[in-house]
Amino acid sequence: MLKRFFILCSGADKTLLDTCSEGEQTKYVGVGATVFFTAVMAFIAGSYALYTVFDNVYFAVFFGIVWGLLIFNLDRFIVSTIRKRDNFRSEFLQASPRIVLAMIIAIVISKPLEIKIFEKEINTVLLKEKNEMAIANKNQVTNYFKGDVTKNQAEIDSIKANIKAKEKEVADLYQSYITEAEGTAGTKKMGKGPIYKEKRAAHDLALKQLDSLKTASTKAITEKEARAKTLQADLDKKVADSKPIIDGFDGLMARITALDKLPWLPSFFIMLLFLAVETSPIIAKLLSPRGEYDFKLEDNETALKTHIEQNVYQRNLQKQTDAGIYDQVYADLRDDKELYDYKRKAASELLKLQSDAYVEKQKNVM
Incomplete structure (x- = not known):
């Protein structure tokens, strides 16, 4: 049950993966677990961030669920759309936009948790700033x-x-x-x-x-x-x-500003940790050799692509053939004497009717 859930989180084709070896399935279970727990951390970070803003548990939890699902969907999409090929450079270029997106997501997720981890130190900085603001405000009012x-x-x-x-x-x-x-x-x-x-x-x-x-x-x-x-x-x-x-x-902005006034190294390492977690499924896919699932997936995709190309080619060929046949048929009809006399007679009668109608119209005008 848990294995199938993590495979679902990885974005892999479950039917195709069932035909692969146990080791190949375990690899995608690990990828899916990483995606899932990243979404859980996103839920915690988003909930805490909104709680510091609105001070409402229910609203913060609701937003945290929405934010966690959004990150889950993005990570699942990023991992599932990377295709293993024989050229590492092309694979890296294909994955580079997704790596940048993963880095942005990691920074967004890590910042609220950094605020929570260094909460006591941030409170000290905020207390000092509040005292300074109180003194400055009293002097200004005085x-x-x-x-x-x-x-x-x-x-x-x-x-x-x-x-x-x-x-x-x-x-x-x-x-x-x-x-x-x-x-x-x-x-x-x-x-x-x-x-x-x-x-x-x-x-x-x-x-x-x-x-x-x-x-x-x-x-x-x-x-x-x-x-x-x-x-x-x-x-x-x-x-x-x-x-x-x-x-x-x-508030959130005040705490972020206070966090920037603390030593940067601990905060930097926490961000690196989340960055490693967020990008680990992509990096693992790039560095791992092509597995059984990759070969089967490529086989299915190339088979479908070849089938579609064959259908397109056949439709174009049929169109060209039908056009040639109709050109030949109308060329033969052009030399048919009986058809020519029939169309000539019909055209002559039509011209007579048009001429009579014109004369009647002119008489009415006069």
Whole structure:
């Protein structure tokens, strides 16, 4: 049962192969097994590749089955269409397009499996790239809000600076009228004279202005600080909104790019392995000597070709012979006097009828 299945996978003529030796059948069983297991690996690779893209097991398995069947059909076609001949050069030229196709298939199959094999290393590369992207994104968002944040903070600092300047002015006026009363500065006359009263009035006015400034400034600072919190919240929201996008940076293309950043030698050898598996049936057929199956297949094909060529030749010969016979028959009829008189009489009657019809037509016109 398994033997017949692998022979079916090899694309060989089962009826013809049954007439061959056991060794010849075993050779094609090996070819069919290679084709089958290549398709199985294609199924695994295709399923994993689609799972990394859509993150859906059912869809990935469905696509993997379709992809595996496609590779199976292509490999079976490639192997079954190679014909063994006595000239290796012509055989190689015949197989070269199929070898190129097999190489492309091997690369396509190997890449998703390489991604799976080096998954941990790829995750490390992706984590580093995600961190770099997160830092760059935060810096970009911060620079976007930097102008508004800086301007808002500068306005707060300006208001606070005005308050401090006014407080210093009030403190200086306080010190001025106190020293005036003590007689240690100003007029240096102890007591509360006219100068003291002027300085005290100036201090009281400045103190009232300070209170008014603090009241107005407190409201303005509260609004500015609230705006600062709003700007910070907007900045944090921007960063948070972009975080899922950065975290989702692990699709198929990202993993392929990350794989290229790893040392190339292990990945190269894995690709060579799949290339050897994919091309092994073709290479085996090219290098193996002509077997019993090849001779019988060539015999059947040449017998059919000879039969078709004979039929074509006979049809062409029959056509030429029939043409010669008909040429001779019509040549003999041309010299027949009775046939000539009969056709002459019929033609004469036809001309008379045409002439009478023309005359009647002209009378009607007139």
